[in-house]
Amino acid sequence: MAQSQRPRIGIIGTGAIGGFYGVMLARAGFDVHFLLRSEFAAVAEHGLTLNSAIHGTQHIQPVQAYQNAADMPRCDWLLVGAKTTSNSALAPAIIQAAADGAKVVLLQNGLAVEENLRPLLPASLHLLGGLCFICVHRAAAGVIEHQALGAVSLAYHSGPATDTAAQQVLLDTGVAMFKAAGLASTAMASIEQARWQKLVWNIPFNGLSVLLNADTTALLANADSHALIEALMHEVLQGAAACGYVVPEGFVGKMLVATQRMLDYLPSMAHDYRQQRPLELQAIYAEPLAAAARAGCEMPRVQALYQALAFLDAQNRS
């Protein structure tokens, strides 16, 4: 594939997620440009380092790094790896960095993130959801630690591709891009279905890692927290079902087995909490609770967890 034929990729928010996928795509020969804020100086000087338990250590130096989206070349794909808490503030940068008909992929957890960003983007941009199954965190400015996994599921949300065939072509291109970088990737028919399924994991593990100050191994090893995790997962399944998204049978069991294989994994929300960053409570808790409530479904344990986290988040940043 000649350089000119390759899509140009922009990374909006070069934290753990954006950094990981950006470095992996750059390493595979894609033309990747990184938008950074507070870490720009460090990355411009020292480059980006990915310490991966699977792919070894990757170092990019120099990095095509930018402090302002206005300075970036127009990109065909924009991968948004920032926290959902900053989405509305990022819309102008996304618009500035987007080529005509660009594909904007929200590599984020939670519900309704596309719905909330869509009104802020021009109709000419494609909006996709991307769900990352990955254990990764930012160890320092420009340094990303990758513990396990890395798969990306893509789904089309909205934009110029109005028929299924055109959407499928876009999804196939996106999937091929991640696969060319050595990563598992699949296209999913429904972004909402995909987001609810991911929430089955995020809702218990993200929240409890903050509330109980514990990693996945500790949370699963204790009989009480293990039972709480399962009860939360089943409430999320009920919420999803009320909203019309039936999660495949055996999904909870598979999630638990997969999580047991993640050694001592500390979910991203625990990292956010320890670094006094805002927690993604709106996307991961408030939106699913509201969607389930609109469908007549209460999720009392999820709501209790959300309220406890909202208290901690407020104290943590006050």
Next chain:
Amino acid sequence: MAQSQRPRIGIIGTGAIGGFYGVMLARAGFDVHFLLRSEFAAVAEHGLTLNSAIHGTQHIQPVQAYQNAADMPRCDWLLVGAKTTSNSALAPAIIQAAADGAKVVLLQNGLAVEENLRPLLPASLHLLGGLCFICVHRAAAGVIEHQALGAVSLAYHSGPATDTAAQQVLLDTGVAMFKAAGLASTAMASIEQARWQKLVWNIPFNGLSVLLNADTTALLANADSHALIEALMHEVLQGAAACGYVVPEGFVGKMLVATQRMLDYLPSMAHDYRQQRPLELQAIYAEPLAAAARAGCEMPRVQALYQALAFLDAQNRS
């Protein structure tokens, strides 16, 4: 009242609760004897000090203090202020310190504490439940800080007084004893009713003070934790109702107003947690959850809180 006519009172477990009531009764002229374990030496040397925001500073020196129940004179009333977590271990001491037909009062929170102790006591002893509405904690060995309140509700559980009239005489005597010490006190007809009502407060505030590392003022000031407290209270009301105990209308509102008046009060469970003592999870959470479940009532938020606390308790003491 001559010394000889006064009932002799034994305090089993001279922590915050036992210490407070013991000092107040001794100050009122009752013959009070204190059983201590780890703090015996400190109290024998320095006495007992009660720093009360209401009653001023009270100092008893020397204290009628004992390290072994076998050394105590036989007491007419035994006030058990120890944690429910040590009840079964305390039964032999209670029996040794009890005069014939003694009244054993469990000044403890939670459900089924009398049921669990009763089989360990001889039938000749009266067993009563006592619920303390008080803000008090142990600041150091033999030093008790009293912030607010102090009322005791008494109810008869089991023993030689088989008819209501005989039980009422005993309760009246107990109530008069606390009133003589300047404390509000009332007799309650049903110990279960009284315990469920107290749980409406204990379940949210004890647990959340540990889980969110916060005092009552902070928990009520935040809209999310305030809503969680109310939701937990309403679940406890439902559990109580399922078990046949209807809590008076407006009780939750009154509890919240009373709590708002307790400035920066840190519930006892938070003190226990900080000092790595076992939490009273069996009496305050597991027993009510089991009782409600037997009556066909789920309390999902209470159960989630219990499971989270059980995890923290295990980690805290490992």
